[in-house]
Structure formats: structure tokens, C-alpha cells
Amino acid sequence: MTHTFDMVVLGGGIGGYTAAIRAAQLGKNVAIVEQDKLGGTCLHRGCIPSKALLRSAEVFALMKDSDRFGVGAEAVTLDFSKVASRKDAVVEQLYSGLQFLMKKHKITVFQGKGRLIGPSIFSPRSGTVSVDQGEDEILTLVPEKVVIATGSRPRSLPGLETDGMTILNSDEALRLEKLPASAVIIGGGVIGVEWASLLSDFGVQVTVVEFAPRLLPSEDEDVSRELERLLKKRGVSVRTGTKVLTESVRKHEGGVTLNVEYREEQAELSAEIALVCVGRQANVEGIGLENTDVKVEGGFVRVNDSMQTAELHIYAVGDCIGGLQLAHAAAHEGLTAAEHAWGLQPHKVEPHRVPRCVYSRPETASIGWTEREAKERGRDVKVSKVHFRALGKAIVLGETDGFIKVVADKETNDLLGVHMIGPHVTDYISEAALAQLLDATPWEIGQTIHPHPTLSELLGEAMLAVDGRSINM
Structure with missing residues (x-):
């Protein structure tokens, strides 16, 4: 059976469904092909379930420490089966909402394995999508535009x-x-880092082994050092600059044992489980790219800043194109692809303007260049760093660890980067993102009236502190 659409999206994760909804808003007839469940990694295997676990871990840690707030909570217990059930319920609620959005925007969802095919009787150019729905049932979708959003694993x-x-x-x-x-x-x-944080809060004995010289190696060095200090303070063992000798891995009745190497000295580590968190690879195999002129480089689909592949009617977004591999980045890429496909002039994707968040305890959040990156780009920088320990709301919350660091250009006063570690910083990194988008200077952000007492006050103080104008710090 053959169906014709204005746009077919291969993959129903956040990048894919955002592109589909935006195209539908523009009056286009849109289909999504998804072999698993709408929502993709973010909803079912990433952002949402992990943050649900992190929230339970945070509550458990707070309850165990409630006495310092004058609240008695003796014999606090953890029922992990209920933690897991709540996680699943959160996912299911959002999944139902997403299914409703598909109906609201009249987007057709095909369940099955999608594959691009080359020029054929259906179309003179590549991009027709074959959908294997099992039991020898094959559908053919003929689109004007295609969005590849197959995600990662x-x-x-x-x-x-x-x-x-x-x-x-x-x-x-x-x-x-x-x-x-x-x-x-x-x-x-x-x-x-997120798994180390939540497992530690649940009472698991945790060791983190990182090959790079520091945790979160792509973030500002000051943030990495502070995070390592605070994790160690909570009892997490952190081994940076350390290599896992994979040939030494031995599974046994009690769990797993492996050897690690640090500066040519070896140590043996044992635990009940080993959790491998070494990044994600794109799902680009088996989707028919060989039937097109779409280029794959370094394991990722190559695109321009409008999300177009080498075949200009075929777009790609999300984890399959590499880069930051963040859900909100994928959503923005989906918007860009859909709007560009139908003749609009969307805001181009600029990776350094995408906020980066880690939902550990404490959280980290950043945007722009680190201090080192700014200097490597030849910028003469001025830097401020103000600490939560002096902030009224942080003291009230009992969460005074961490700081906000601002990196600006001495000559132009451009805001180059903002780096945060501390309580709930992911909730107000967007102000720094907006500032960069609007090309605001630190002084202008500092002049913004921040309500008192709030955690966001510290951002205003950090902006003023770049020029030595902070009032309360």
C-alpha cells in the first residue's frame, strides 16, 4: 500500500515529533514512522525516567537530613519498587500526552521499521520510505520532504x-x-555523573572511573573540580585519569571485578554491578542511507546549519547528527528543519548557544565557552565567580555549595560563557541563554531586577561582579 505525504519523519523522538508538529502547524500532511514508542530515548530511556529517579533520590537524601530543618523523620526507609513504579507512571503520563498531540495535529503514526529507498517507480529521487510492519506487511510512504530522526543508543x-x-x-x-x-x-x-549522584543518594557504594583528567571534561574546569569535591564529600570514590583494563573484567557470583590503571599503577575494583556510561552512538545502520547520497562522517549524519543533508530534501536532526546530543537541542533542530523545509527562515542552530545541564546533586548548567575555550580563541577575558554560600535563599534552603562563574570579553564586553554549579541551577540557565541570544552584556543582565530572595539573584550578582560592581557579594 502506498501513501503520499508532504513530510515523513523517520523516528518519533523529541527531534522527530517536534519537526512533525511544526510542519503540521504549517498546514502540511505529516507522518511519523516509529519502530518502538513515540517519545524516543528522552521519554522512555533517558531524560524523563532518569530525572524521576533523581527526584526520588533527592527526596530520600533530604528526608535523611531533615533534622537540621527541625523536622523529625526517624527511620526513613526506601521502597525501590515504588520508586520504579513512580518513574514508570511519570513516563506513561507524558506518553499519553504525546499521543494526544499526534491526534490534535492530525499526524499519522506508522508503527514499524522505516527504511529509505532510492529512486523508483514511486519517486524519481531517493527518500521514499518503506515501512516494515511485520508479518510480510510493507507500506510505502512517498514524501516531498524527509526528516531523519533515528536517535542514538x-x-x-x-x-x-x-x-x-x-x-x-x-x-x-x-x-x-x-x-x-x-x-x-x-x-x-x-x-x-547523574547515575553516581542518584545511586549514592540511594545508599549505594559508588566508584566513578573516568579516562579524562576530570569529570565532565567538556565543562569549565572550575565546575568539574567543585563537582568532584562535592561527590567525594558524599562518599563517592572518583578516579579520574584512569583507564579500565577491559581484558581484566571478570564476572562472578558476587558481581564483577576489573582492574584499572592510573599512571602505570594498577588497582582492582569490585562491585555488584558495573555501569558503562561512555557516550552514545547514532542509529544510522539499517535505515537505507546507502540508497541515498546522504553522508555519514564519524558515525553521524552530516548536515548543514539548516539541518539539510547532502540531499537537500532530506533533513536530519537529533542524536543521529552528533554534536551535543541533548533533547532540547534536538527539539530546536526539529523546528529548524521543518521551518526551513517549507520556506521560512528559522533561527540557525548554534551549538555554543545551547544550554548544557547535569541533573546531579548539586546540579550543573552552562552555556557558551569555558574560560579555557575563550582564551584558546584569542579572547582577552574577564571572569567573575560568586558563591551560593553568601546568598540568602541558598542559606534558607540549606544548599550553599557551588557558584556561578561568568566569562566575558574585556574589550567588547560580550558575554562569552556562564557556568553554574549549585542548587537548581538548571531552572535559571535560560536567562543566560536569552542574554546570549539578544547579545546582552553582563552589565545589562546585572541591571535586570531579580526578585528577592531567589536563587537567580546570584546570576545578577555574578554579572555585576565581572566589572567589580556586585553589591551583596
């Missing part, structure tokens, strides 16, 4: 192949039915 390490029980990736960890007593987390990037 956890990257594996040779010698550390996951089995879902003793050695797990982040997808498999979300399906844990009970907490382990101990865990070795291999990888100290965003995913590894």
Missing part, C-alpha cells in the same frame, strides 16, 4: 559487553528492579 566498550544484570548500560540500569549494594560507573560524563 548507549555506546559499548569491547570487553565490557553488557548483559543487563552484572554489566549494564544506562538503558538497562533504568530497568533495575532492586538497588545493588555497590556499583562501578565507567565514564564520568553527564550520564555517569
Whole structure:
């Protein structure tokens, strides 16, 4: 059976469904092909379920520490089965809402494995989508425009192949039915740090092994150092600049044992589980790219700043194109692709203007260049760093660790980067993102009246502090 559409989106994650909804708003007849569930990694295996677990971990940690607020909560217990049930309920609620959006915008959703095919009797150019729905049922979708949004999956390490029980990736960890007593987390990037934080708050003995010299190696060095200090303060063992000797991995009845190497000295680590968090790889295999002129470089689909591939009627967005691999980045890319496809002039995707967030305890959030990156680009910088320990709202909350750091250009006063670690910083990094978008200077942001007492006050103070004008810090 053959169907004709204005746009077909291959993949129903946040990048794909955002592109589909925007195209539908523009009056286009749109279809999504999804082999699993609408919502993709973000909704089912990433952002939402992990943040639900992090919230439960945060509440548990707060309850155990409630006495300092004058609240007695003796014998606080954790029922992980209820934690997992709540996580699943949150996902299901959002999944139902997403299905409603598809109906609201009259977007047709085809369940099945989609694959691009080359020029054929259906179309003189590549981009027709074949949908395998099982039981020998094949649909053919003929679109004017195509958006590839096939997402990504956890990257594996040779010698550390996951089995879902003793050695797990982040997808498999979300399906844990009970907490382990101990865990070795291999990888100290965003995913590894979030899992270290939540497992530690749940009472799991955690060791993080990171090959780079520091945690969150793409973030500002001051943030990395502070995060490592605070995780260690909570009892997390952190080993940076350390290599896992994968040939040493041994699974046994009590869990897993492996050797690591730091400056040519080896150590043995044992835990009930090993959690592999070494990044994500694009889902580009088996989707018919070989039938097109779409280019894949370094394992990712190559696109221009309008999200077009080498075949200009075929777009690609989200994790499959690499880059930051963040849900909100994918959503923005989806908007860009849909609007460009239908003749609008969308705001181009600028990676350094995309906020980066880590939902550990404490959280980190950043936008723009780090201090080192700004200097490497030849900028003469001025820097401020103000701490939450002097802020009224942070003291009230009892969360005074961390700081906000601002990097600006001495000559032009351009805002180059904002880097935060502290309580709930992901909730107000957007102000810095808006400032960069509007080309606001630190002084202008500092002149914005921030309500008192709030955590966002510190951002205003940090902006003023760049020029030595902070009033309260």
C-alpha cells in the first residue's frame, strides 16, 4: 500500500515529533514512522525516567537530613519498587500526552521499521520510505520532504559487553528492579555523573572511573573540580585519569571485578554491578542511507546549519547528527528543519548557544565557552565567580555549595560563557541563554531586577561582579 505525504519523519523522538508538529502547524500532511514508542530515548530511556529517579533520590537524601530543618523523620526507609513504579507512571503520563498531540495535529503514526529507498517507480529521487510492519506487511510512504530522526543508543566498550544484570548500560540500569549494594560507573560524563549522584543518594557504594583528567571534561574546569569535591564529600570514590583494563573484567557470583590503571599503577575494583556510561552512538545502520547520497562522517549524519543533508530534501536532526546530543537541542533542530523545509527562515542552530545541564546533586548548567575555550580563541577575558554560600535563599534552603562563574570579553564586553554549579541551577540557565541570544552584556543582565530572595539573584550578582560592581557579594 502506498501513501503520499508532504513530510515523513523517520523516528518519533523529541527531534522527530517536534519537526512533525511544526510542519503540521504549517498546514502540511505529516507522518511519523516509529519502530518502538513515540517519545524516543528522552521519554522512555533517558531524560524523563532518569530525572524521576533523581527526584526520588533527592527526596530520600533530604528526608535523611531533615533534622537540621527541625523536622523529625526517624527511620526513613526506601521502597525501590515504588520508586520504579513512580518513574514508570511519570513516563506513561507524558506518553499519553504525546499521543494526544499526534491526534490534535492530525499526524499519522506508522508503527514499524522505516527504511529509505532510492529512486523508483514511486519517486524519481531517493527518500521514499518503506515501512516494515511485520508479518510480510510493507507500506510505502512517498514524501516531498524527509526528516531523519533515528536517535542514538548507549555506546559499548569491547570487553565490557553488557548483559543487563552484572554489566549494564544506562538503558538497562533504568530497568533495575532492586538497588545493588555497590556499583562501578565507567565514564564520568553527564550520564555517569547523574547515575553516581542518584545511586549514592540511594545508599549505594559508588566508584566513578573516568579516562579524562576530570569529570565532565567538556565543562569549565572550575565546575568539574567543585563537582568532584562535592561527590567525594558524599562518599563517592572518583578516579579520574584512569583507564579500565577491559581484558581484566571478570564476572562472578558476587558481581564483577576489573582492574584499572592510573599512571602505570594498577588497582582492582569490585562491585555488584558495573555501569558503562561512555557516550552514545547514532542509529544510522539499517535505515537505507546507502540508497541515498546522504553522508555519514564519524558515525553521524552530516548536515548543514539548516539541518539539510547532502540531499537537500532530506533533513536530519537529533542524536543521529552528533554534536551535543541533548533533547532540547534536538527539539530546536526539529523546528529548524521543518521551518526551513517549507520556506521560512528559522533561527540557525548554534551549538555554543545551547544550554548544557547535569541533573546531579548539586546540579550543573552552562552555556557558551569555558574560560579555557575563550582564551584558546584569542579572547582577552574577564571572569567573575560568586558563591551560593553568601546568598540568602541558598542559606534558607540549606544548599550553599557551588557558584556561578561568568566569562566575558574585556574589550567588547560580550558575554562569552556562564557556568553554574549549585542548587537548581538548571531552572535559571535560560536567562543566560536569552542574554546570549539578544547579545546582552553582563552589565545589562546585572541591571535586570531579580526578585528577592531567589536563587537567580546570584546570576545578577555574578554579572555585576565581572566589572567589580556586585553589591551583596
